[in-house]
Amino acid sequence: MQTGHSLTDRIEETVIAVLLGLMTMVTFANVVARYLFNSNILWALEVTVFMFGWLVLLGASYAVKKHAHLGVDAILNMVSAPVRRSLALISVACCLVFSLMLLKGAWDYWSVFAELPPTTGRWFPTGFDWNARGQGWYEVQDIPMIAPFRFLEELINYGESYEKIPKAIPYVVLPVSMLLLVIRFVQAAVGILKGDVDRLVASHEVEDELDNVRAQQGEHD
Structure with a gap:
């Protein structure tokens, strides 16, 4: 039975993969339209920019969850475990304050x-x-309005129709991604307090994996 943790991982990974795939498809289609048919998909660039923004912002919180952000742990590796834990808590507290401001x-x-x-x-x-x-009447520059979002005309535009999609749609990723970032730092703090991890950034997992591979190869030799 799939746990809730792995389910959220799967959802986040799927969203990120779909965004990356759609960016590639839209860009490729626009290149084909431009060089083979001497045409242009007017909204392709704006859609790609928005999807890239979604990819980066959602990926930031996912990377915190997976301890995948780059960091320097030279000092952490030199100190004792209690000091390392204290430094990690200070780091996550600073990150949490910053993410709340964001x-x-x-x-x-x-x-x-x-x-x-x-x-x-x-x-x-x-x-x-x-x-x-x-400012609910603000629209994006090129992306045309589509039927599934027409309910927003009554909700935030006082019944007036949209020609392009409202800015509220692509920009919603800003508060959503920052809320996820706050949640991830809270989870990281809980993990440090419980002793599950002792830092925000990944340690030397790659080196450990290489050592395991070398050890396995040595057993087969």
């Missing part, structure tokens, strides 16, 4: 496009500014 900024930027109130406060939310609304 979440606030992402919400404040996206919310006005979705006819939702941004937060007040310079660094951390102190409330909601209910007067800073009214």
Whole structure:
């Protein structure tokens, strides 16, 4: 039976793979249209840019979850386990504060496009500014509106029709990805407190794997 943890892994990996595949397909189709048919898919570039943004932002939180971000652990490897754990907790605390600030900024930027109130406060939310609304009519530049999103015309555009998709759709990845980033750092902190891991970045798993392969080869020789 598949665990919830592996299920979320599968979902995230599938979304990332689909985004990468769609980027490749749209770019290839636009190249074919341009060089073989002397035409152009007008919205291809904008769609590719948005998908790349989604890929990077969603991949950032997934990399935290998998300890796949690059980092320097030379000092961590020189200190004792209790000190290493303390340094890891300080690191994850700094990352968590930073990601919370990013979440606030992402919400404040996206919310006005979705006819939702941004937060007040310079660094951390102190409330909601209910007067800073009214940008739900903002559209992207080239991507045409499609039927599944027509409900947004009543929801955030006061019944007015969209010619292009509203900015609220592609930009929703900003608060979503930053929320995921916060969750991942909280999970990392819990893992460090429980003793499951002792750092945010990956250690020397590749070197360990190579040592295992060499050992197996030595057994067969």
